[in-house]
Each structure stands twice: as structure tokens, then as C-alpha cells.
Amino acid sequence: MDDLLADFLTETGESLAELDTALVRLERTPDDEQTLSLIFRLVHTIKGTCGFLGLPRLERVAHAAENVLGRVRDKQLSVTPEAITTILAALDCIKAILGALAATAKEPAGDDSVLIAALAATAEGRTPEAAAPQAEKAPAAEASTASPPAAELPAAELPAAELPAPGSPTAEQPVMAGPAPGNLAAAGPPGQTPPIELPAAEAPASEAPAGPQTIRVGVEVLEDLMTLVSELVLTRNQLLQLARMHEAQNNDASGFTVPLQRLSHITSDLQEGVMKTRMQPIGNAWQKLPRLVRDLARDVDKRIELVMRGADTELDRQVLELIKDPLTHMVRNSGDHGLERPEVRRAAGKPETGRITLNAYHEGGHIIIEVADDGTGLHVDRIRAKILSKGLATEGELAAMSSADIQRFIFHAGFSTAAQVTAVSGRGVGMDVVKTNIEKIGGTIDLKSEPGRGTTFTIKIPLTLAIVSALIVAAGGERFAIPQISVVELVRARLAADPQDSTTPLVEHIRGTPVLRLRDRLLPLVNLTDLLALHSEPADQPAQDERAAQGGQTERSVHVVVAQVGAALLGIVVDRVFDTEEIVVKPVAPILRHITMFSGNTILGDGSVIMILDPNGIARATGVAGGDSRGDGPKTDTATQAGRTKASTAMLLFRAGDAAPKAVPLGLVARLEDLPRDRIELSAGQPVTQYRGRLMPLVPFSGVIDPTAERHAVLVFTDGEGGAERCMGLLVDEIIDVVDDRLNIELSGERPGLLGTAVIAGRATDVIDIGYWLTQASQDWFRAPERERGPGAGLPHILVVEDSSFFRHLLVPTLTAAGYRVTAASDAAEALRLREDGTMFDAVVSDIEMPGLDGRALVREIRAGGPWAHLPVIALTSLASPESVEAGRAAGFTDYVTKFEREALLASLQQCLSAPVA
């Protein structure tokens, strides 16, 4: 049967039951306006719904009844038992028709003109005596229609389909004894019709397919049931664990095993059953959308067609509730921003009517919902401009991003691309809220957009929230649960190199930041023990000590839980991995909600409380994903993994001179030293220190060395290798921290020694200009020691092509310090002009992502011919995926180096330059 019809039958059945009682009440207290308006409203609703569903016969009867009631309500007709009788007859007629509807899903044929005439007569205030007999005939004329419902159940809301023989009285409630044809005329004062035994009642009951087989149950009842079942599941798990322990101790199967297993199965079935009661088709969340889209189309003057697929895909009603608003918002967005106006579409050769497609389907324990439009797609340029104007990323960072990465910025807080803020959307609280809401229920969202072809958002959400499968891990002597949905894989890794074991991957460190080479990608790692500050207090529970001890056995190797965070991956380092358990997620107490690392807590099978980790929260806390799911789509995930982690830069924060924190990219600093005062000597008026067997010039950042300080923090910058190593020390007051942050520099350059100011770790921070300080150390710093060949000209001449001034500022001093003569060009065109001018270089270092001609085009141009055709060209990029490296080599790049890898760049240059010489 049609769902709509089934709903209608259920609902109308309820209304009719209510009506019967209300009518009788009205008869007794004709002045009760509340009852009257209730009756009127119920009948009106029935009438309206009938019209909507295309049930003309039902509608006519209901309409006639409504007329009578309308007049009563308007005080043009007084309530008489006769009028009530007539209306009751109409209700019975409605019930009969409904009964047939429930059985056959079709409105039975029949003629109600007599009943309608009676109702009309009543409405006009003619003698009800005249009307009643007429009404009586109506049901009599069609026995199957107007007989009372099978009423052996007083609470039965729906009439049985097959009706008792005419003349059998109703047993519903004596006072409202049905207008069975035989006693209709006698049904005067209520209460007179005696309840009559109903011999025929069993027959209809057994025959009846009995309407739609649904009952309405309050949501709270289901919620309570679910909670109880959840507790039952936990208790079951607890029992199973006890039994296992018991068995292990006594080494034999106890008598509990069989009943326990049975209990276990029943519990599982019960759990499944209760879960099913909570499942609702996703179409319920879509119900309002057609109307919304229609109104939207009118408001914004577009033609929009809404296609909904997979509306019967079921998911937990709690999840359903939570995605309703995000979905509505997304559909609205698609209509408002995504789709073009008809004339624009026509000009683009697309049908005038834009299409928004909703698609839902199951995929491995998850529901996938797609919201797609065939509109303009996301404008990367507009988003880029917006990012810059909002200061969400720097040009340099943007240059390193793929367009998919840039598009994902629409999930950033406070981002809205609509050029015009409309009433519909564009309030700037759009997609970030959607994303947050979806992440709240453990889901992920991603998008794919093609210019001119449209945008597709893909939401992946768990089927249910109540019970989830979780991986139990231990770190720092405590156990935690990680929802299985976000666990991609488990990897064992070694902490220290072990010659006997070359298969286990090794945890490596980039300036103290642990990473793991996982197949062909670099996985950022967070150590759970550090992250949750679990070192501080010793475990005070014996059980925890034991667990810690067990963890200690494997101290040389750790477990890495590879977790999916948005589109990115994150490795969570734990001491130990236990098995998975079904857990019931319970929200944490309000006083703990501010700790974003946890999504809830639960009780394990052994009765202990355990916190549930939220990988999204961890990623946000560690800055891995920066709070948004950047990284590329699932297929090209590898490609952007490296790039994504580079989007933020490790910065060394220190204090020197004034109170403002200073920063330098950590990659440029070779070492940090803490020098006691007495190790600082003066040589020809300049402070120096003996450092690794040679003198290292020291430059105090503040200009003077504080004579009272016992020790001095020194940032050591070096270049060269082995014996030829040169170094310089920058004396600072205090090393504050190493932070990973986006370097969003606003160049001022007005003060010597400072590149400008950036907001790092939430504070305005001066970014120092290393080039300046290197020259301060020694005027001849830039003259490399091996430069015995003569000044200037003998140095290898490097062309740096880099559009971001910040990177130029970093590269030039780095390369200069390494003994190269450097010329910088801010784009490919400028570089090619240098070629036309006849400038010759020994090598070219070029950025890939640049406005205008990009790095690949530049290298193709260089290779195409001319004096530079055989120069080594090194690509400098943050996108160092195997694919992009391959593409780069194909374009003609000699080597590929990741931005900020100073050593790698210098090594690469050395190799490139030595090859042709040798």
C-alpha cells in the first residue's frame, strides 16, 4: 500500500475514534465550544486529506458533514440528538469506506446521495426527523458501506475491512451506539441503546486484513526501550566476560555457557529489533524540500527541478533529525548559489531548468547522501580571492593548493561565496555549520565541483548513533575507545631503528614532530599520551598499573591507529590495542563538554568507565586538519597528504629585545643551544663562542648582550657540510615554543631584521629576516668558504622563480648563505625576460603553482630551446606526491623538492650542479 495512504488511514482512524467520543460529549453539552471546534477541525482535516489523496466519495461525505458542523459552530444550527445522529451516520459511512480502502487500497464504489441529502437537510435546519430516516436508508442501501465497524475492540481505531452483516449493532461504547440501520431511529437519547452481544464479531475479526498493521508509539517509549536495550547489551557483555574468565580459571566450560549464549543471541536480536523501530526512511527528512525548492525557485527567479532518489533508505531517527537541517541548508545553497538563472543556463547550452539531485544509499554500515546540482560549480578564483581577503591563508599557501583544496575552504567558519547576500543564504554561517553538525554525528562531508557542470556534496554518516563499534586502545595506562567508523587501519611502528627488523615502519621525526612513512605517504602522528597529558599522574589503580606494565613490554614499538579525519588521515600513537567492543555512546557530563577530545563516554563489558575519543577533536586540537577536511578526494588522498601538512609551517617562537614574540621558520634553524655566560668571548670586539671546534660569531638580537644573564639561548644557523661548515649564532632572550601554524605574513619590512608580522598561535608575532642577521654576523657570510676562485662571478648563479614574496625572502638568504649567487623572479614571465636579456644561470629553482604561467609551463618553455634548455630546473612545491613528481619530471624538471626542506634543496642543487661539471 502507498505509504501516504497508510499514514492517512492510521491518522484518520485515530481522528474518527476521537470524533465519536467528542460527538457524544457534544450531544450532552451542546455549548462546549472547545469540543465543537475540535470536531469541526477533525472533520475538516479528514475532508482536506481526502481531497488531497483523490478520494472523491469520502470527500463528499466529509464535506457534507463539515457543512453541518460549520453551521453548528456558527450558531446557525443548534445541537440536537438528531443532528448528532446524522453526523454519526456520516462518520460510520466514512469508517466503512476507510475499511474498504484499507483492504483494497481503493475507494469502494457506492452512492451516498441519500446520506448527503440528509446531511444537507440537517445543515439547512430542516427537521432532522426527515433527515434521519433518509440517512438511515443510505447505509441500508449499501450494506457493505454504511454498517458500523467491527467493534469488538473498544479501542479499535480502524474498522475492519469486511463488515458485519447489516443490522449487527456496534459494541464500541454503549452511549454512542452506532447508527445501525435497524435502530437508527431509536437512537435518540444517548445511553438508551443497550450494549448488545455481538455474535458476528469474530467473523469480521478473523477475515479482516485489519487495516494498516501499524500503531503509533511515542518517541520517548522507543528512546527508553533503546536505553534499556543498550544497558542489556552492556550487561550481556559483562556476563560474557565473566564467563570467559571463569572458564579460563577453572579450565572447563561451566553450565552457564549455553544459556549465556542463548541470552547473547536474544539480546542481539532484541537490539536489532529495537534499532529497527527507530529506523525511518530518509524521505521523511526530505518531505519539506519540494515545497522549499518551489518557493526558492520563485524567490530567486530560477527554474529548479528536485530529484530525490533512495528516499526509502532507512536510518536512525536520531540521525535523521540531526541531518535534516544541514540537508535543507545544502539544498537551499544549491538552489541559491549553485544553479544559474534560466537565461544564463540557456546561454551555456544547458536546459533552462536546473536540477538538484538528492541521492541516498547504504554503503558498508554507512549512509551516503549526495546533494548534487548541475549549476555553475564553485568558482575557484572567487573563493581564492575570498580566502585572501579574509586572511584564511596566504598567497603562498594557496599557490600550493589544488583547486579541490581551495574549494573546501567553503567549509571554513565565516565563509560565504555568494557575491550578493540574499535572504535565502549567504549569511556566512553556511557550510561550516553544516560540516560541524555532520561531524557531530560522526559523519564526514566532502565536495566535488566542476566548473560549469555543477557541484556534488557527499555526506557519509553512520546508520545509528546509539550503539557503535569501537576500538579499545590504551595510552599512558588509561584505556580509550575510538569509534570504528574513523579507524582506517592499525599499523605497528618501531620507535628506534632495529637492524634485525626492516619490515616494521619506523617513526621518524621532522624537527621533533613524529611522522610515519605509510606506504607512499607521510602520516602525521599524534601521541595520545602526550596529547592527553597522561604522564603527569601515576596510575593509581592496580589494574591500570598492570595495564601500564603490559604496555611497557612493547616499548620499542608502538601501535598507530590510522584515523580518518575529514578527508585527511591522522596517526594516533597508542601503547596498546585491545579488541573492538560494541559500546553505547553516552554524552559526557556538562562540566566536561569543553574537552573537545572526547565525543562521549561509555561503560565497558568489565564495568569500567571509558572515554570515547573524537578523532575530529584530536585533529582540531593538534592542527592536523585545521578544523576542516582539506586534503583531496578519496582517490587522490595520497597526493595532497603531504601538501596538506605543509599548509602549516613549523615556527620557532622566541623572545628577544621587546616583549613581542618573534618567529623563524624552524626549517631554517640548525640547532638550538643554551650557552653559559662564560662561554661567550669577545674577538675583535665581536662576541663569539667556541662551537664544535671553531669560532662561531654571535649576534645579539637586541643589539647588546645582557651581562647579568647566566645563560643565553642561541639559535644556530649553519651552512655547508663537514669541515666546511660555517655557523652563526643569534642570541635571543628566551625560546618560547615550537608551533605549527599557518604563516600569514603581512609584510612591512620597515624594521631591519624583520620580515613582517604574522599572527602565530593567536598572537601578533614578528617574523625575522634571516638574511639580515646572517650579514650582521659577518659581512662575508655570503662569501662561501670554498670561494677561492674569486669573488662574485665564480659562484653558481641560481634563478629563483617564486610568486610568494615570503618564500622569496626565505629562499634568497638560504641559498645565498649556502654560497650561491641568487637572482629572484616573481613569476615565469619575469624569468623568461631574464633569458631574453641573455642572463645565464647555473640552475633554476621554480615554484609550481604560480599565477599566469605556472612552473610546469615555465619548464616546458625553458626546455623548448634557447640558452637555458639544458639547465637543471628544480621544482619547489608543497605537492610532492608521486603523481605530481611524475608529472613534473615529464614536464622537464630535474628534481622535485618540498618547500622548506632546506637540506633537501641544497642537496639537490649540489647534485644538479655537480653533474654537468663532472
Place this chain on the structure above:
Amino acid sequence: MNTTVLDRAASPPGRGALTGDDGRDGQATFVTLTVADQLCGIPVLGVRDILGAQAITRIPLAAREIAGSLNLRGRIVTAIDLRRRLGLPDAAPGSVPMSVVAEQGGELYALLVDQVSEVMTLREAAFESNPPTLPPQWSEFSAGIYRLQDRLLVVLDVARLLALGPAPHGRT
């Protein structure tokens, strides 16, 4: 596992019996407890349970006062270390705290105390508001003082004790 040493307050009938004439005849009933040798009282109506030693799971990154969470018959209860909450030194290592479970906004909280003693019915006449010289960490959480024969009893304001962190009372 759970060792409920004193479960009188848990079941509603028991609670009713205990509070019998509460609020009438100028009397009030308290569960008394000691924390760092100070006798304190919590209105018995607000007490849901009294527990002995419990396995408490630490909650990383939580405020110092939050001792962790424990399992009370399938419900997760957040445990608050009353000594820390009151700014008192930690108990000697090895001492086993008891818990008084109270409800706040539908959530259960366990207050870890040194010792739970008895249920006392006290006359309003013996009640006094906080002396102005009471140290701030006590005056913040004390709803007043009862003069007992041989000692004083501080009435703890459970709502304020539980107003930890950003959530419960809009405090941030």
C-alpha cells in the same frame, strides 16, 4: 566493582523516610561527612547514593577538581574531589575516599569525601549564616553553619560545588 556501603538514600521510599519532617517544625536533615577533619552536611534530599571505594577512570585534560568518572549501576557518574574543590591538600596516599552522589540537571555527580558519617536532623535554631571571616574557598561553597554541641557543621551548597567548568550554570 561497585560496593555500595550505604544505600539507604538510593531507593525512593528510604529517602522519604529519612527526610520525614524535613522543612517542617523548623528542622532539616543532612547527610554528614568529613573532609580534611571538617564536618560538613549535605541536605539529604539532594543525596542519591553513598558509595565506598570505587574504580574511578581518570578524565584527561579535565579540571583538577574532577577526579574522574565511575560506573554507578550502569550510569556514568562524574566524580569531584571535594578536597581539591575546596582548595584543601590532597588526602594522604592510600586513604580510600567515600562518595556522596548528588544529582544536578539530570546528571549524577559523586563528591569524593574522606568519610561519610551519619544522617542528622538539625534544628533551624542552630543555623547561622556564614561568618564574614570564613576563608573564601569555604564561603563560596558554604550555605551556612550549624552549631552542634561539640563542633560546627558546614552546610555545603552542592549546586555551587558542581558549577565547574563552562557548562552547568552558564559560567565560563
